[in-house]
Amino acid sequence: MNDILKNTIYNQDLKKALMNIDLSKLKKQSILITGGLGLICSTIVDLLIVANTTLDLCIDIFVADINEEFYKRRYGSYLIKYLKYNALESLNFDDDFDYIIHGAGLASPDLYINAPVETMLSNFIGVLNLLNYAKEKGTKRMLYISSSEVYGNTMNGDSFDEDAFGIVGINTVRSSYCEAKRASEVLCRSFTSEFGLETVIVRPGHVFGPTASPNDKRVSSVFAYQAARGETLELKSTGLQKRSYCYSIDCAVAILIALLNGKSGESYNIGHDEVTTIRQMAEIIAAAANVVLRVKEPTEEELKSFNPMSNSVLNNEKIKKIGYSDTFTVEEGLLHTVRILKELYYS
Numbered sequence: 001m002n003d004i005l006k007n008t009i010y011n012q013d014l015k016k017a018l019m020n021i022d023l024s025k026l027k028k029q030s031i032l033i034t035g036g037l038g039l040i041c042s043t044i045v046d047l048l049i050v051a052n053t054t055l056d057l058c059i060d061i062f063v064a065d066i067n068e069e070f071y072k073r074r075y076g077s078y079l080i081k082y083l084k085y086n087a088l089e090s091l092n093f094d095d096d097f098d099y100i101i102h103g104a105g106l107a108s109p110d111l112y113i114n115a116p117v118e119t120m121l122s123n124f125i126g127v128l129n130l131l132n133y134a135k136e137k138g139t140k141r142m143l144y145i146s147s148s149e150v151y152g153n154t155m156n157g158d159s160f161d162e163d164a165f166g167i168v169g170i171n172t173v174r175s176s177y178c179e180a181k182r183a184s185e186v187l188c189r190s191f192t193s194e195f196g197l198e199t200v201i202v203r204p205g206h207v208f209g210p211t212a213s214p215n216d217k218r219v220s221s222v223f224a225y226q227a228a229r230g231e232t233l234e235l236k237s238t239g240l241q242k243r244s245y246c247y248s249i250d251c252a253v254a255i256l257i258a259l260l261n262g263k264s265g266e267s268y269n270i271g272h273d274e275v276t277t278i279r280q281m282a283e284i285i286a287a288a289a290n291v292v293l294r295v296k297e298p299t300e301e302e303l304k305s306f307n308p309m310s311n312s313v314l315n316n317e318k319i320k321k322i323g324y325s326d327t328f329t330v331e332e333g334l335l336h337t338v339r340i341l342k343e344l345y346y347s
Contacts, residue, residue: 035104036063087126205271209248239279244271247333
């Protein structure tokens with residue numbers, strides 16, 4: 001496996017993003033990142049590694065994840081620590097951490113349908129175990145990565161602010177994901193209210209980037225890999241659904257800003273300023289690799305895993321007030337994602 005941190009485009013993007021965040025509060029602090037090999041959290045790890053190298057912050061980075069072999073391939077040559085972690089199991093950590101970022105849990109649309117029990121439990125039990133651990137160990141602050149899917153569906157075209165919610169259809173097992181995320185958010189706030197534990201919640205929109213697994217079933221990830229391979233893209237809908245897409249590096253910056261500057265017990269939306277439809281996202285990716293984009297009817301099985309939200313546009317004013325701003329446009333992020341994947345895997 002090629003080292004993505006040595007990819008010129010990716011490394012330059014990380015350094016550019018670091019100019020938009022003050023990480024001095026993390027100097028000589030320890031931070032645990034669960035799900036540290038996933039799309040979002042591996043980008044956070046990468047950003048912190050580059051920060052340690054370029055800013056001499058001496059942050060003690062712990063990556064907690066289920067896949068030790070992949071960790072060795074991804075981070076074996078870097079000065080960070082690995083902890084075996086399964087969000088469905090009890091914790092077995094000996095270390096104390098100043099900060100915790102929790103991003104582990106099943107988060108793939110096909111699993112919401114095929115493994116709804118594990119989807120719910122990994123998202124809720126995992127949060128409960130970490131909250132108890134943080135309370136017992138005196139962790140300064142824990143950040144929980146939730147999802148824009150907690151907002152449900154709405155018939156109007158307004159963007160969601162942090163206090164506005166639509167409808168979630170609980171008569172379908174696909175709701176296993178968003179209902180677990182909703183319950184986990186309330187649990188975080190409950191620990192803050194009852195025990196005084198500092199917690200912050202972030203709700204990313206639709207995140208894309210070169211740190212996505214080749215097996216990631218999210219449409220932006222599937223399209224990015226297909227385009228990098230030079231394959232035709234097939235859009236299984238009209239593509240008119242509105243999304244707040246966000247480049248994984250901007251998402252990582254936003255999460256760290258919320259961790260350090262956010263108000264305890266509060267939630268913050270994460271998404272670019274721009275509103276992008278699924279079709280526009282697909283067209284940008286197709287153009288980036290000069291491949292064909294076709295529209296095709298979805299199968300009945302594919303329809304079951306689709307996000308039911310026709311509009312999931314997020315109002316990001318709240319996180320901007322605590323210091324966040326986009327480093328990249330959606331188009332820049334998508335173009336860079338395709339180019340990085342092509343260089344890493346298909347050149």
